[in-house]
Amino acid sequence: MMFTSNMTYLTAVVLKKDADAVTKELLKQGVLDFVRVSELSGGSDSRLKSVQVAVSTARITENRRRIEMIMGAGRAGFRKDSSASIDDLKPLNLDDIEKKLGEIATASQKIREQQRTVQQEIHKYEDMIRQLSLYGSSESISAQGLRKSSEYSFLTIKTGTMRSDAVSTFEQKLKAYPSVSLITGTQQDRTSMLVISLRKDGKQVQYLLDAAAWMDSEIPIASNSQQNIKEEALKDMQNQIALLKEQQASLGRQYETFIDDRREWFQSNWSLLTVNELFYRIQSYFSATDRTMLFSGWLPSELKSSLESGLYKAAGERCFLEWHDPVDITEDTKGRVAVPVQLKNPGFLKPFEMLVENFSLPEYGTIDPTPFVAVFYLMMFGLMFGDAGHGLVLVILGFIGKFVFKKSRESSLKLSSLILYCGLSAIVTGVLFGSYFGHPLFPPLWFNYHAIIAGHSSENPGIKSIYDILLITIYFGIAVLGTGLILNWVNLLRKKNWMKLVFDKAGLLGGWMYSTGIYTGFYFAEHQYKTLPGQAVLLAGFGIPALILLFKEPVFLILSKKSGVETDKISLSFLLNMLMEWIVELLEVFSGYLANTLSFMRVAGLGIAHVSLMIAFFQMAQMAGGAGGEYSLWSYLILFVGNVLVIALEGLSAGIQSLRLNYYEFFSKYFTGSGRAYSPVTINKRF
Structure with missing residues (x-):
């Protein structure tokens, strides 16, 4: 705890046929901070070749992130420290995973689009309420006054009459647009109405009005509905917003159910992708000759014996391990290969370790402050x-x-x-x-x-x-x-x-x-x-x-x-x-x-x-x-x-x-x- 952890440098050579078993052991122990062998020689050794991994690591990473993104959008969220173990290392069929993810993404996107559409409708009604609230008292409403006031608004406000037998059809079709329609009276075969809609939907609403034989007219001054017409319009809009929010909540529950039904598949495949991604990332650090694989890296000295016995066992004793002192590596590489630093403190000191790391990491071999x-x-x-x-x-x-x-x-x-x-x-x-x-x-x-x-x-x-x-x-x-x-x-x-x-x-x-x-x-x-x-x-x-x-x-x-x-x-x-x-x-x-x-x-x-x-x-x-x-x-x-x-x-x-x-x-x-x-x-x- 007084000083940074002592480090040891490992250079290893294994047979190609043992490479997968050795990689699995390296991942299982998870203690090696890899350094490419080419960095030791400055990249001048032409006998060493880079290893071409069997599966694209970038492709695995992309699919893992897609799972995290889909699950992260759910209420329960997704934690990257979810359980994944070496037992999840199994053959990977990326085509099947990508196909399944594509189907899930398509289905979830439909729900998301519906949610987005409903939210836009809510915003439109909220804008209409703000606009209508700017008008004067309901007692001064008249067809001429409303039309004149709405000239400088985002709203189109119309008062008039239409055929009584067309009212039901009109109101049903008008639901396709953010709008309010209020019946203010009935005379013989004509029904007096107030229609409020967004100016940008004006042409479509006018088409519906024409189909119902609409005629502009003022609301009669003596009409009993005159007194509360503005309040009724605002109340109708608020009711529409309440219905839309209920619909939004229903879509949210639908999305959560959609995610929960597939959570087990997400979790198992996330673990599979994560472990395979790390497996192939390790192999990307390997260098190769015709018959062997070489790799190197740093680990704390106290973990040396555990890794050594594990590698010998994984390779069936068919490997060569060479251990180096940090001073020798620094001198041989003229500082190209830096010794990593590990601060090893008890849990109660971790908040203060965070303060130290926020400033910088101390030089290797010096006092841990x-x-x-x-x-x-x-x-x-x-x-x-x-x-x-x-x-x-x-x-x-x-x-x-x-x-x-x-x-x-x-x-x-x-x-x-x-x-x-x-x-x-x-x-x-x-x-x-x-x-x-x-x-x-x-x-x-x-x-x-x-x-x-x-x-x-x-x-x-x-x-x-x-x-x-x-x-x-x-x-x-x-x-x-x-x-x-x-x-x-x-x-x-x-x-x-x-x-x-x-x-x-x-x-x-x-x-x-x-x-x-x-x-x-x-x-x-x-x-x-x-x-x-x-x-x-x-x-x-x-x-x-x-x-x-x-x-x-x-x-x-x-x-x-x-x-x-x-x-x-x-x-x-x-x-x-x-x-x-x-x-x-x-x-x-x-x-x-x-x-x-x-x-x-x-x-x-x-x-x-x-x-x-x-x-x-x-x-x-x-x-x-x-x-x-x-x-x-x-x-x-x-x-x-x-x-x-x-x-x-x-x-x-x-x-x-x-x-x-x-x-x-x-x-x-x-x-x-x-x-x-x-x-x-x-x-x-x-x-």
Whole structure:
């Protein structure tokens, strides 16, 4: 857990007749991160040929994705981590699968088209309601007024009469278009009607009206139906929308039944396609001679014996396996073949591993920063968001997120766990500060944060003012930066990079000057900012390392010449460049470490802001209360809204600032993010 997983490189040769059995074993174990053999030789070995797989991997992938797309459209959805095992590796008949998928796609597309059509009808009726709502009151409706008003609308509104015996046929045919028809009266063999339709359907509707012997006329002013005609039209449209939504829901149930009836076929064939896709992807990494197959790749050293015995068994002992150290492969290929990186942490650290991977993967063989990030991130968050009540809310939100996203993406689940951990950290610091939703319900175990900000006693003689809080965060920053320096020295020792270990600004000389700077700063402060340490201390702490740093370039020049590397000759320009680089590096050391350390004061800044906001909301609640200082309903509402705002805004700010301090202050001291992720071809979810 301290370092990235140790890797081993495998080069294997098997007989062609054993290739399928060996491929199956490789897929079963799922631990090899393949590297093409041609990459080892730089593609210069003409004796090796690429293997032509029996089935097109692209074709398999396309059909697998079609199944995922069809099932994903259903209510139950589709999870790519659905069970698939090596037992699903069977002969593949892509023609039959494609034929069946084509039939399913055609049938499902018909239902989808019906749903789309119904939804378009709903939108049309909703537009008609919006348009009709813009008209005046129903009492002013007349044929002339409606026609004039509809000139600038998407609607066509007609009032008139038609033959009574044609009404039923007309209304039946009118259902083919989004429309409303209302009977407003009957006189002898003529029926008075109001017809509303979309302007774009005007010609078709007019054809139906002509067939019913339509005659335009105004609605009689004295008509009893005059008063509620607009409301009736709107109600009719809303009824049409309700019927269409019911039809839409019925089509949805029909589609779900259609998918569920074929779910078993989908699942079995998805598994079949997935396993075959991985099988042929493995074989695509093979290289071939006339009688043999060659492949190579990386795997964690701890899995070497398991894979070795499995391959020997699969090939009937007819294979040759050669194991290589990562250093040898890197040197032989001159860095063309990079060693993959696997971070191996227990499950509870996975959210913090996500934060590390979001920045970059560490270089192979270096320290895995995940445990340190977990500790420092939670400490930073707790100091900035120290309230047990607010922390409890985050814990609850974290648990809810873990439940809601249990079957969702893994990143959402990790984020929920991170929120839960941050809440626990806030509860711990809240108890230390005696803060429960901004109120001191219980005595603090450390000091009363709210009391200090309000100008009262902190109940701890060691913490008397805001300056003491700032000092705590400076101590914390020194601890974080010091840890980063030590991790950097460990990494450089493992890589045997002696030059950087000594001369780098995050190396021994940089740490030497930083520790002297810390001592000098505290000494200066303790002596009322009037006295610096003695000259001997300053000379030993700053002068000697600065002088050694001046000889960085000459030492590098000497070591390069001993290694046979061509370097620049010592000249006036070389000496001037050396002097300028020395001055710049000294400025970087002094200004950089000072800025890095003071940057941690933002931890105190956000903590103070958190407390100040809660104090402000409590004061507002008191102002909104009664004359006797009792809280009113408005007071409690202010406190509720205030707590919600503080949890949301301060929680987000504390999370971002904790991440920033880890990335730009802590990581900058030791992190080399040049690794690539270990990515074996596998059906096993653990990778």
